[in-house]
Amino acid sequence: MAKKLALSPLGDRIVVSPAAREDKKLPSGIIIPESADKEKPAQGKVVAVGPGKFEDGTRVPMTVKVGDTVLFSKYGYDEVKIEGEEYYILAESSVLAIIN
Secondary structure, X not given: OOOOOOOOOOOOEEEEEEOOOOOEEOOOOOEEOOOOOOOOOOEXXXXXXXXXXXXXXXXXXXXXXXXOEEEXXXXXXXXXXXXXXXXXXXXXXXEEEEEO
């Protein structure tokens, strides 16, 4: 059974568990370890979803749901650490696509 995340995002925010980074192998055969690669992943799994934002007095439902794997803007999130795990909190508008 999955552990329940002790974090409830507000409004149109979502919480994403980032995809694991892997070592990169260049065409020349040189391997760049993930610890030296400063580029953050722009993909992850949604672990919590807010209720949606209000527009003109009506709540707009969220498009993404818990369990979706999403691509998101590399610079549109806040990093948080909860119980030793790293998560990103971002607005639904920062989600670029849902991976099917």
